[in-house]
Amino acid sequence: MSQSKPETKRPAKPASAAGGPLHGIKGPVVLVGAGKMGGALLDGWLRLGLDARKIVVLEPHPSADVAAQAIGGLRLNPDPAGLKPEAVVLAVKPQTAAEALPPLAGLTAAGAVVISIMAGKTLGFLEQVFGAGTPAVRAMPNTPAAIGRGMTVAVANAAVPEAGRTLAQNLLGATGKVDWVAEEGLIDAVTAVSGSGPAYVFLLAESLARAGVAAGLPAELAEKIARETVAGAGELLFRSPLDAATLRKNVTSPGGTTAAALDVLMAKDGLDPLLEKAVAAATRRSRELAG
Ligand SMILES: NC(=O)C1=CN([C@@H]2O[C@H](COP(=O)(O)OP(=O)(O)OC[C@H]3O[C@@H](n4cnc5c(N)ncnc54)[C@H](O)[C@@H]3O)[C@@H](O)[C@H]2O)C=CC1
Numbered sequence: 001m002s003q004s005k006p007e008t009k010r011p012a013k014p015a016s017a018a019g020g021p022l023h024g025i026k027g028p029v030v031l032v033g034a035g036k037m038g039g040a041l042l043d044g045w046l047r048l049g050l051d052a053r054k055i056v057v058l059e060p061h062p063s064a065d066v067a068a069q070a071i072g073g074l075r076l077n078p079d080p081a082g083l084k085p086e087a088v089v090l091a092v093k094p095q096t097a098a099e100a101l102p103p104l105a106g107l108t109a110a111g112a113v114v115i116s117i118m119a120g121k122t123l124g125f126l127e128q129v130f131g132a133g134t135p136a137v138r139a140m141p142n143t144p145a146a147i148g149r150g151m152t153v154a155v156a157n158a159a160v161p162e163a164g165r166t167l168a169q170n171l172l173g174a175t176g177k178v179d180w181v182a183e184e185g186l187i188d189a190v191t192a193v194s195g196s197g198p199a200y201v202f203l204l205a206e207s208l209a210r211a212g213v214a215a216g217l218p219a220e221l222a223e224k225i226a227r228e229t230v231a232g233a234g235e236l237l238f239r240s241p242l243d244a245a246t247l248r249k250n251v252t253s254p255g256g257t258t259a260a261a262l263d264v265l266m267a268k269d270g271l272d273p274l275l276e277k278a279v280a281a282a283t284r285r286s287r288e289l290a291g
Pocket residue numbers: 001002003004032033034035036037038058059060061091092093094096099100117118119140141142143195196
């Protein structure tokens with residue numbers, strides 16, 4: 001199990017305590033696993049003003065940041081027996097799930113919606129653990145959730161009532177955008193594109209820096225300009241109404257330097273077939289994780 005924990009500082013007081021999308025939540029909301037992604041969700045809930053007293057965190061290795069929330073009333077590792085949660089959010093590693101979750105099956109007895117962000121773990125698996133007919137949402141977020149700029153795609157089983165879907169939308173939406181699909185099979189490819197996708201973008205920054213060094217730049221300068229270029233281009237894509245292809249064309253002067261590079265990147269054996277292979281590999285792995 002990974003011990004790396006997010007070190008982001010949470011504001012002492014919620015930014016907006018009243019009237020936000022989490023306002024109507026009675027709780028408790030039980031978060032199982034407060035690592036990188038669970039921690040990002042927790043941050044988002046607190047940022048949107050969810051009262052810490054409505055949150056229960058089950059986490060064997062809480063970060064100092066999570067532990068500090070206990071002062072604000074968040075309940076850390078209480079006995080789960082007797083809890084009657086409104087939602088149970090699962091953010092443990094898929095490989096840990098078979099061992100970690102069965103002891104928590106009783107948490108949904110009073111009708112809680114289960115919201116899982118575990119890669120590969122199906123709605124069927126969640127119903128196996130928590131009982132057939134348990135309202136369950138399978139969601140795939142990504143790490144920009146840590147700065148409120150995540151992209152999550154979710155699918156619900158037939159047992160989730162409209163109110164449960166709204167609850168899931170609001171809890172997941174605390175970290176960024178949320179889209180829903182009706183077909184669970186799509187989540188594996190979503191995982192491969194947006195779930196894992198930030199890693200491909202960070203790799204691009206690393207590769208671009210290495211290519212800069214190979215072209216004669218000092219390593220420090222190459223890393224700085226590659227990082228700023230990826231971050232700036234991402235920000236431009238975020239803010240601009242133009243699509244990615246138009247923004248790319250705007251960089252590309254006919255017969256110029258960018259065109260020379262794009263001739264390589266857009267060749268038959270360029271970036272497209274490489275990313276297609278990478279996304280296919282991640283999609284396959286997501287299916288395998290279903291076990
Ligand atoms: N890291 C990513 O980019 C993304 C991860 N995910 C999914 O999110 C889930 C969590 O991943 P990360 O946050 O990256 O991993 P992580 O390792 O940072 O967090 C997992 C947490 O679960 C805790 N844990 C272990 N056993 C437990 C138990 N019995 N009860 C409660 N907590 C327990 C660990 O101490 C750890 O803090 C995974 O299922 C992953 O597939 C989904 C989208 C993106």
